[in-house]
Structures are given as C-alpha cells and as structure tokens.
Amino acid sequence: MTPPPRAGEQGRKERAMIELAYVIPAYNAERTVLATVEAVLGQRGARVHVVVVDDGSTDGTADAARSTRDWRVEVVRQRNLGLAGARNTGLEVLEDRAKAVCFLDADDTVEREHAAALCGALGIGGGGGPSAGFDAAACGVRMVGAGLEDLGWTVDVLDGDLAPERLIGLNPLAVGAVGLRVEALRERGGERPFVASQGTEDWGLW
Numbered sequence: 001m002t003p004p005p006r007a008g009e010q011g012r013k014e015r016a017m018i019e020l021a022y023v024i025p026a027y028n029a030e031r032t033v034l035a036t037v038e039a040v041l042g043q044r045g046a047r048v049h050v051v052v053v054d055d056g057s058t059d060g061t062a063d064a065a066r067s068t069r070d071w072r073v074e075v076v077r078q079r080n081l082g083l084a085g086a087r088n089t090g091l092e093v094l095e096d097r098a099k100a101v102c103f104l105d106a107d108d109t110v111e112r113e114h115a116a117a118l119c120g121a122l123g124i125g126g127g128g129g130p131s132a133g134f135d136a137a138a139c140g141v142r143m144v145g146a147g148l149e150d151l152g153w154t155v156d157v158l159d160g161d162l163a164p165e166r167l168i169g170l171n172p173l174a175v176g177a178v179g180l181r182v183e184a185l186r187e188r189g190g191e192r193p194f195v196a197s198q199g200t201e202d203w204g205l206w
Helices: 009-016 031-043 060-064 082-094 116-121 162-168 182-189 201-205
Strands: 018-026 048-055 073-079 100-103 137-138 141-144 150-155 176-180
Touching: 018 031, 018 060, 018 082, 018 116, 031 048, 048 082, 048 150, 060 073, 073 082, 073 100, 073 176, 082 100, 082 182, 082 201, 100 116, 100 182, 116 137, 176 182
Parallel strands: 018 048, 018 100, 048 073
Antiparallel strands: 100 176, 137 176, 141 150
C-alpha cells in the first residue's frame, strides 16, 4: 500500500505539473519538426512540455526532435497510424501530467505568447480574467511561408463561428490554435478522442 504524501509533497507536485502540453504528430518531418519544437520551448508565461510522436517516419524526424537536448521534449516512436493515431498516442503518453493540451502539426509554429494566451482563457496558471475557465479555447492564425514570411492571410475566430450548427458546415479552427483541458477532453472524447478520417480528425472532435 502506498503511504499518503507527506506535507508539502502534493504542493510540489502541483507546482511541477505541466500547464500546457504540445502533442506534435510527425511523419517524415525531419526538415520542419525542430523549428516547431523550438517555437514551443520558447514560450513565455506558461510551463510547457512537448511530446513528439514519430509516426513511422523513414527519415531523421526523431533525431531532429531530440537534438534540442531539452528535458521538456519527449519523443515517442510508433508504426504509422496516421494523424488521429499519433495524436491519441501523445495524449496517452501524457497520462495525468498536464492540465491542458494543444495538438500542433510538425510544420507549424507558434508566437511566443501562444501558451500564455490559451492558458489564460482556460483559467490555468496565473493568467485569465473574469471570464476565464473554459474547457477549450481557440485563437486566430496567420499564414506564413517556408521562411516564416508573412503571406498577408490571417484567420480570426468569431463567436458565431463556433455555434454547433456553424461548425457542422465549416471548420474555422486550425488544430494548433486550440487548447483543451485534458480532463474535459477525456470526459467528452474518451482516452482516444481522435477518429481516423480523410484529413478532418480535428473537425470531428470539435
């Protein structure tokens, strides 16, 4: 039988808990995954963690992700299961270590305040105003080129876009722009909330 934690142990565990974990499915993403991981490690104002799921790559994806040598980066390798399978694996690997999760593609990047903004809306950590505490939050996106040059194409998310009847017909959300409370995600979607489809795994979940 495991003895109860001594005074102070629970507090240390809570302080050490990941506020926002980024699950990055990666298939033959050797050329882009390192920049994606480094963008996450550069986040300010939130305790972040990275789980890169190498989904049966035949190139150096795993080595590229590990090259940061940062303890906050975990690399998991599996046979190719596709986007849905890789995202589900990343969620399983997290177990109960993270309060919230973001599923970020291996060729995307995030602004330095991305994690803090999502955590604030979710009421996690020190951020958030009187309306904070949602189970999910989404931000807008900006399209950039291969060299991160601005292509002048931004997508903002409006309240009306998230009405159920609107979501059925159109998905306005980029998967990496969404943060979800892990507990709520599992309550509503189960342990493996992503279902394989033709490129709309995230839309089905929303």
